[in-house]
Amino acid sequence: MALNAHPGRHGETEGTPDDAVTPEEEPLPCGRELFDVWEAWDAGETAADPHLAHCPHCTAALADLTSLDEAVRRARQEETDDGTPPAELTGRIMDIVRLELRPGRTLPLGAPEEDDWIVEAAAARAFRAAAETLPGVRAGSCRIGPLEPHATGSGTGGPADRGPVQVRLEVAAGLGRPLRELAEAVRARVADAARDAIGIEVARIDVLVVDLLDEDHHADDEQEGGDR
Amino acid sequence: MTERKIQEELALVAADVARRVPGVAFLRPGFVELLRASAASRAGRPVTRPAPNSTGVRVRQVGEGAAGFHLDLQLVARTGHRTVDVTRAVRAAVCAAATEVLPDPGRPVRVTVTVVGIV
Numbered sequence: 001m002a003l004n005a006h007p008g009r010h011g012e013t014e015g016t017p018d019d020a021v022t023p024e025e026e027p028l029p030c031g032r033e034l035f036d037v038w039e040a041w042d043a044g045e046t047a048a049d050p051h052l053a054h055c056p057h058c059t060a061a062l063a064d065l066t067s068l069d070e071a072v073r074r075a076r077q078e079e080t081d082d083g084t085p086p087a088e089l090t091g092r093i094m095d096i097v098r099l100e101l102r103p104g105r106t107l108p109l110g111a112p113e114e115d116d117w118i119v120e121a122a123a124a125r126a127f128r129a130a131a132e133t134l135p136g137v138r139a140g141s142c143r144i145g146p147l148e149p150h151a152t153g154s155g156t157g158g159p160a161d162r163g164p165v166q167v168r169l170e171v172a173a174g175l176g177r178p179l180r181e182l183a184e185a186v187r188a189r190v191a192d193a194a195r196d197a198i199g200i201e202v203a204r205i206d207v208l209v210v211d212l213l214d215e216d217h218h219a220d221d222e223q224e225g226g227d228r
Numbered sequence: 229m230t231e232r233k234i235q236e237e238l239a240l241v242a243a244d245v246a247r248r249v250p251g252v253a254f255l256r257p258g259f260v261e262l263l264r265a266s267a268a269s270r271a272g273r274p275v276t277r278p279a280p281n282s283t284g285v286r287v288r289q290v291g292e293g294a295a296g297f298h299l300d301l302q303l304v305a306r307t308g309h310r311t312v313d314v315t316r317a318v319r320a321a322v323c324a325a326a327t328e329v330l331p332d333p334g335r336p337v338r339v340t341v342t343v344v345g346i347v
Contacts, residue, residue, distance in 0.1 A: 109315055110312045115340045116312060116316065117340070117342040118342065122343055122344060197310060199310050199312025
């Protein structure tokens with residue numbers, strides 16, 4: 001499938017102007033990027049890489065990550081009061097760890113005169129989740145940036161960088177309804193999330209249907225939740 | 229109180245106040261700094277650990293003659309709370325607490341809040 005199976009890790013800000021300047025590289029003494037080591041761990045590919053198996057720096061970094069993962073799981077077993085499945089919450093927290101390495105650009109929250117911000121990856125995750133409340137929709141890459149990037153500031157978070165944003169969301173869709181109608185529904189869910197759940201001013205939402213889901217996939221969705 | 233002591237006190241108070249705001253899951257935990265310290269320790273290099281209890285808060289002096297302070301908070305918000313309402317509440321609470329910490333209440337304080345995740 002053309003979509004990223006777990007969007008927001010790689011590809012979230014791929015191709016954005018910030019890529020060249022903002023990623024916080026964190027090379028280990030051996031030269032490997034910490035982010036890449038964690039990605040390999042997450043994908044279950046560490047055993048296939050001899051370097052990761054033998055390098056003291058990489059194995060130490062992986063040991064720290066594993067300890068963190070286990071600590072989060074233990075904590076969730078003791079405290080499950082909000083109904084969030086432990087595995088899902090663990091995944092969200094581990095994503096936050098990744099965000100420390102690749103936070104992406106910051107986007108303005110609230111009114112222009114305020115000084116509140118949200119990183120792109122966090123907002124994108126919320127928008128993807130909102131889109132996937134629709135049956136037959138799988139969200140992929142979500143990029144968010146200034147509506148008028150050339151008219152705003154330097155992207156460093158100053159007052160000139162505050163203004164409406166635009167969203168570009170890629171989805172894979174089932175064939176249960178006309179694509180134009182489905183795209184409108186996705187756009188509405190994203191707009192609701194922007195206004196009601198986050199509080200970010202979104203001036204434009206582009207929905208791109210980049211793949212079609214087979215009927216089995218769609219049937220699964222119907223069984224899981226129907227039209228939410 | 230020295231300027232450095234004031235900055236440390238501001239960071240601690242800001243972190244404490246922000247954590248108590250409904251909708252705040254936790255402040256930016258600073259895992260990268262912890263891992264960097266861990267790696268440095270194993271490699272036998274000097275370790276600079278983040279200040280306890282104030283990770284996620286950065287304080288620096290700003291303005292003419294370093295007259296004011298800029299507090300930069302990074303936090304993780306909870307789902308079920310409108311994110312911008314959480315950041316507004318944090319900013320208001322931190323501003324109020326910061327003015328109480330300052331020995332000279334006339335010094336300006338700017339508070340920036342950035343949400344780095346939602347859980």
